[in-house]
Amino acid sequence: MTTTFSTSDICTAPPRLHVSSRFVDDVEPGPGFPFESGLPTSVEETLELLPTSAFSCWVRDTSGLIGFGRTLRIRARGSDRFTELSKAWKAITDAASIEDEVDLLGSGLMCFATVAYSGESEVDSLIHVPEFVLGRRGGRVWMTSIITEGATPVPPVLKSEPLRRVTSATSSPGDLDSSSWADLVAKVSQMLTPVGDSAEVDPFTEDSTLRKIVLARDELVTSDDDIDVRSVLGELNRSYPSCWTFDVAGLIGSTPELLIGVENARVTSRVLAGTYRVENDPTSEMPAARKLLSAHKDSTEHAFAIASLQRSLSSVADDVSVDERPHLLPLANVIHSASDASAHLPEDSCLNALDIAAAVHPTAAVGGYPQASAVAHVDELEPLDRGRYSGPVGWMDDRGNGQFGIALRCGQLEDRNRIRLFAGAGIMPDSDPLAEVAETEAKFAPMRRALGLE
Numbered sequence: 214m215t216t217t218f219s220t221s222d223i224c225t226a227p228p229r230l231h232v233s234s235r236f237v238d239d240v241e242p243g244p245g246f247p248f249e250s251g252l253p254t255s256v257e258e259t260l261e262l263l264p265t266s267a268f269s270c271w272v273r274d275t276s277g278l279i280g281f282g283r284t285l286r287i288r289a290r291g292s293d294r295f296t297e298l299s300k301a302w303k304a305i306t307d308a309a310s311i312e313d314e315v316d317l318l319g320s321g322l323m324c325f326a327t328v329a330y331s332g333e334s335e336v337d338s339l340i341h342v343p344e345f346v347l348g349r350r351g352g353r354v355w356m357t358s359i360i361t362e363g364a365t366p367v368p369p370v371l372k373s374e375p376l377r378r379v380t381s382a383t384s385s386p387g388d389l390d391s392s393s394w395a396d397l398v399a400k401v402s403q404m405l406t407p408v409g410d411s412a413e414v415d416p417f418t419e420d421s422t423l424r425k426i427v428l429a430r431d432e433l434v435t436s437d438d439d440i441d442v443r444s445v446l447g448e449l450n451r452s453y454p455s456c457w458t459f460d461v462a463g464l465i466g467s468t469p470e471l472l473i474g475v476e477n478a479r480v481t482s483r484v485l486a487g488t489y490r491v492e493n494d495p496t497s498e499m500p501a502a503r504k505l506l507s508a509h510k511d512s513t514e515h516a517f518a519i520a521s522l523q524r525s526l527s528s529v530a531d532d533v534s535v536d537e538r539p540h541l542l543p544l545a546n547v548i549h550s551a552s553d554a555s556a557h558l559p560e561d562s563c564l565n566a567l568d569i570a571a572a573v574h575p576t577a578a579v580g581g582y583p584q585a586s587a588v589a590h591v592d593e594l595e596p597l598d599r600g601r602y603s604g605p606v607g608w609m610d611d612r613g614n615g616q617f618g619i620a621l622r623c624g625q626l627e628d629r630n631r632i633r634l635f636a637g638a639g640i641m642p643d644s645d646p647l648a649e650v651a652e653t654e655a656k657f658a659p660m661r662r663a664l665g666l667e
């Protein structure tokens with residue numbers, strides 16, 4: 214049974230969780246061995262072992278965390294959603310007893326989390342604590358069990374069930390069709406003030422002139438049969454191995470953008486802004502992408518995204534450094550301009566990965582530039598509630614470590630056979646509305662393909 218708590222319930226009476234992590238790749242099949250037909254050797258084989266619903270996932274290439282069963286869920290809404298969830302998580306971790314023979318990133322007590330983009334959203338932000346976690350990192354496989362004090366642990370025996378590809382999906386426009394969205398792009402680009410060709414972007418400027426706004430659109434995909442989420446995740450992981458493929462509370466996707474990673478006080482982030490649409494093959498189109506992404510519109514858009522991260526990350530971390538020049542990140546559907554950043558948490562910092570995500574959200578990749586004025590306009594101009602799209606999605610542990618991606622290239626499951634897809638684009642003063650529509654089409658492509666639509 215799933216129990217969803219408010220953050221105040223948790224802080225008033227934190228449940229005592231018992232946590233145990235052990236390796237399962239050196240255990241002989243027999244009593245206590247969790248797999249009916251041997252240790253899974255790939256992400257696909259692992260997905261086949263899961264129930265068709267009620268699981269969570271954060272996987273990149275062959276490493277990651279897959280949770281199933283539910284020990285508890287915590288929800289929050291409004292502008293304090295980050296602080297409230299973080300406080301509740303700290304209360305839980307303080308009360309927990311943990312045995313962790315694995316001691317790898319993601320072992321021990323952990324939770325998955327997904328946070329709404331806006332404090333105005335009517336969608337819950339959630340922490341989800343699974344009953345079991347299968348982890349794979351550095352060639353090792355482990356299992357964690359997380360149970361509430363007094364509950365009897367029932368060790369699982371996982372049976373394989375083939376993934377069912379989605380074959381009967383159809384799509385329809387969401388809140389705005391593409392031509393109304395193009396009209397909105399045209400209106401918004403008129404509201405923005407260009408910067409000069411040679412202007413440096415100063416991260417610490419107090420200038421509030423509006424330069425960039427990210428606008429999103431949605432699309433509804435419905436299928437005759439239930440959507441086998443395991444199959445969607447398998448497709449995404451296979452086609453986008455360098456992205457973080459996730460499913461948390463039915464928010465499913467594969468994001469190329471790491472908002473924040475925290476590992477033993479080292480903070481990392483991957484900033485993306487500037488997009489080239491791949492026509493056929495990303496490798497042969499790299500020169501064309503380089504040309505487009507180094508031109509004024511995309512290079513300024515990228516500079517805004519870096520400036521915004523530098524400013525917000527400096528408020529919580531020391532030694533913030535960003536790549537001197539962006540690099541190209543080729544994916545099957547698009548090529549992005551990307552910069553990697555790193556920083557260190559001060560020794561006396563008691564912030565966890567969710568706190569750091571809160572400090573940098575929303576970046577210019579999903580809000581705009583400068584942050585405060587852009588965000589107010591997004592809420593006012595967009596007719597849709599983004600829900601958890603473009604918010605932080607990922608996991609964290611009891612030591613403050615964790616990884617949060619920006620929930621992009623994703624959809625929110627609304628029913629067993631219905632999912633709402635989201636995609637957005639950074640609008641600049643010189644944006645061409647039809648090119649921005651085409652860019653969002655390219656950003657829908659990973660989910661559409663995984664749902665059998667393209």
Ligand SMILES: C=C(O[C@H]1C=CC=C(C(=O)O)[C@@H]1O)C(=O)O
Nearest residue numbers: 485487488578621636637638639
């Ligand atoms: C808002 C999205 O992408 C962002 C991330 C990378 C590049 C972007 C761009 O070039 O506009 C967007 O800022 C999305 O995928 O929905």
